[in-house]
Amino acid sequence: MARSTTQGGGRGTRTSAAAPPAVAAATDVALSRAQRLELYYWMRLTRSLEERLVNLYRQTKVVGGLFRSLGQEADAVGSAYALRQGDILSPLIRNLGSMLVKGATPVEILKQYMAKGDSPTRGRELNIHFGDTERGFIGQISPLGDMVPVMAGVTLSFRMRGEDRVGLVYVGDGATSTGAFHEGINFAAVQRCPLVVIIENNGYAYSTPTVKQSLVKQFADKAIGYGIPGETADGNDVIATYEATKRAVDRARRGEGTSIVELMTFRRKGHAEHDNQSYVPPGQIERWAAENDPLDRYVARLGQEGVAAEELAAIDARIQREIDEATDIAEQSGVPEPLDALVGVYADPPSEEPLWFREGKRAVVEKSERPSSWGTFDAPAKGAD
Amino acid sequence: MAEITYLEAIREALFEEMERDPNVFMLGEDIGAFGGAFKVTEGLLAKFGESRVIDTPISEIGIVGAAAGAAHMGMRPVVEMQFIDFIANAYDMLTNYVATARYRAFLPTPMVVRGPSGGYVRGGPFHSQNPEAGFIHTPGLKVVYPSTAADAKGLMKAAIRDDDCVLFFEHKYLYRRIKGEMPAGDVVVPIGTARVAREGTDLSIITYAATVYKALEAAEQLEKEDGLSVEVVDLRSLAPLDDEAIVATVKKTNRVLIVHEDTRTGGIAGELTARISERCFEWLDAPVLRVTAHDVPLPYAPSLEDFVLPQTPDIVLAARRLAAY
Ligand SMILES: Cc1ncc(C[n+]2csc(CCOP(=O)(O)OP(=O)(O)O)c2C)c(N)n1
């Protein structure tokens, strides 16, 4: 699929040879049966893995808060599935599913939440705040909106180097109110960066309903202000999500720059596990659960398409096995070695020295090397110093 | 009188100031019906209504800038940062606009920016910060960081009544762990005054916020195990600093240890050390020592966080070194 594209706005040409697409090349080409089952696998894995995390949280094995994406699995999975290998996404707190699609493993997620020494961030960062540029995801930080300009830069580099790669960044309805969102998306738009900005409209930002966040009817309407295409799709329909995202990804890959895709969904759990959602009108959560659960809807659809219930049950069983195995592995890992806290603030020097009042402690950089690829660090747990 | 928590003391101050002055109003994310992430503003909406307790979009630049504009017009806004870490987003507004407004444009900007700060809570790098140093360095901003419930209340009143912008750091580790009796009546703790948290004669520990309690714990241990009489000074205000109180404790004990939870380089301990050197070097019997956090972003795992942050045994060790000097 080699092509030469003139950038919109006459900003020079880009020539690139693409790898064959991992998924169907155009939205009018239906996803294969195997791909449809794969979508089911990722959605179910997301939900079941989070359920396992709830158990661990209740056993106080999770350090800090637990963030759920219950009822939003389709939006994360369907959108990420529209990317191919080599593309890079940056998830937000409800996008565990997108990371799994991009190759994050249950054992990594569990170790992160348990702050293990051999977790992807070696116990430095929380929950799903981690990344791996090789596999194609860059970890978020807490300050909302910051990943939009960062992903503008990631995709700018794709364009500058003539690479046939696309970026995708998630923001919540709440995060669209940040300065970083505005500056980042505008920069990406003006520079024709091959970037898809997914706005997950799940009704709330913590306790704040979207009416207090913005007066636009749909967040996709914001696209007009940036001079880019915007589309709203049903985020609880994994196929619709996939298709809408794919259209934006295809535009980006064709050199047509940045797009907004707004995915309509609903946050059925609290902001984090501690939040009892007292601010949500009664009945609303139950209604979404009963009438608009993305997994229920997809299971019904697959049934209509002739997928037997046993086939899905077999996938469920496989997922349970995988999560059980991952939990066993993650639980066996040790906590981080304290001195590892001092390693890797800079490339040079590789480690800070312990402060003088920690007499007897010595810098550990000799035995605690930084991994060459930070995100995939997979060394065995270290013992105590 | 019943004791109330540090958090409740802040809430009481907000209530009383809103009752006292109709110009006082609140701005912040999730502060209304939800009462804020830590419930500091709980009940304010019910009492004062939506026009004075405003739930905002997630727009720290917008909130702080709007507060400044309202303050110019004679309002007294109190802005909540959901976590003080996000004050970084409003750094431009605070340091370029607000801090200079009076000096360059003769515009009063009486406003408060407050929020949960500090670590020891497994919050990771973006929910544990102590960003006070950058603001202390900015002329035009006042900075307070109380450690007791009574000071939290009295300093909040002072901050709201102050005619300049006051950054009010609340230590989230202390929110519900620390309780105290409130003095009767409308008591304002003046900004710029330190407090002697424990009297002593052999050496002084100068600190503020959560590490006040670690210093007190260390002082207790040093008294029992070493027979040392340790004075603990709680700064309470970081800008302006109470130079008199600092000089007084140096002259009294002649040995000073400065403790803070903030990272070492560029932390306020450096400034204190310089002031002591300038004002009362000849009163010192030993070099001024510091116990601070290590110069790294604050990690999340308990073993790492505990290593990076200053702990009571560190203070004990440093104090012993100082006493033996
Ligand atoms: C700049 C900034 N301000 C405040 C916060 C605190 N905060 C964390 S999540 C959140 C709500 C996010 O809502 P939304 O963007 O809609 O994402 P959702 O949780 O609904 O997925 C807030 C206010 C933050 N992380 N960053």
Ligand SMILES: [Mg+2]
């Ligand atoms: Mg939301």
